[in-house]
Amino acid sequence: MLPTFVIGLREGLEAALIVGIVAAFLRQREQTKAFRWMWIGVLGAVALCAAGGIGLHLASEQLPQREQEQLETIVGLVAVAMITWMIVWVHHHAATLKDDLQLRADVALIAGSGAALAFMAFLAVLREGLETAVFLVAAFDASTRPALTGTGAALGVLVAVVLGYAIYKGGVKINLSKFFRITGVVLVLVAAGLLATALHTAHEAGWWNVMQTQALDLEWLVERGSVQSALLTGMFGIQPEPVIGEVLVWLLYAVPMTIYVLRPAKPRVKATASPSSQSSPSLEPAV
């Protein structure tokens, strides 16, 4: 039961994490319409994947693994771009976020991006969903104790969904400025992991075949088959045996982006800054 639980958790987290981040972000910016579209997209993707997984099984067809990896690579790269844009957006606005009117103006300015984010959530579920559906079907079809094995896999996916929901809830609760400070570095790590994972799947898709020498041994950290590995691989894309290329892109992304996020955001001193006297001190970096 545990091995299928771990795989279900990892596969589920990769999608639930992105959906949770997108949901919190849309909610924060009061993009109600995009928020609703996002849920329609997510549920639609789940239905599509379930139908696909069961259909493949009924037709005794195999999942086209290479195409699956190609899809994962493309969606992974789009997700990196999206999260990067979110990090930059929040960082850029961190200094003025207390000003509600300013925030609303900004939101209106880029309202179209809400739809793009909603579509991103749809893609994120599609990315992992088919593979997960095929895995779930295989688990319930296991040669030994299929009920237990299948239940383990389903529970893993369920826990992932709950974690995604917790990320969304937590992301909504704290205000955007804190959201940025607390999660800025975490988001950078998530995006860096997605980038390394995209390179990993690009190799499995047959697109990228150089720098494949093992660079590190992280088996001690992400021991295969452990719940800890499911969490770390699912959320931060940490592989037990990362190769040179993966480590390289991880560093190339994570280092400059971390510096960028930790650097205090400069208040935008546009023509009329009009620092009202009631400017609250709450904006000062608390820590």
Added chain:
Amino acid sequence: MRRLLVPLVAAVALLGLAAPAGAAKQQTVAVKLTPDGCPKPLTVKPGSVTFKVSNDGADNVSEFEVLQGGKIVGEVENIAPGLQRSFTLKLKAGDYVTYCPGGDTREKGELTVAAAVAKSTTTTTRPPAG
């Protein structure tokens, strides 16, 4: 469009003719993942090969890949204990590597694709490499 169609049809027809000549028949290889990793060296004939990958209770191995020259030719993931999944590859004659990430002693194994070779190559006793 029509100009494209003719060579396309011709190509499909040629492929159809060539296929039965090169790939005699469908082969199926049972691959059992163990805590050690990949199975002992495998030998198949060129053509279409279906790998039926199952896991016999190895918690540390859940993936099976076929590589050639550092490129992944085919793979299947998430084979937890008790699970079984298959994939089919068209293989040409040559030396391939099987890769079962996480295996204790045989993370990498051998896969030989050769036409009409006596089946007992060197699958006899191999000393358990440490």
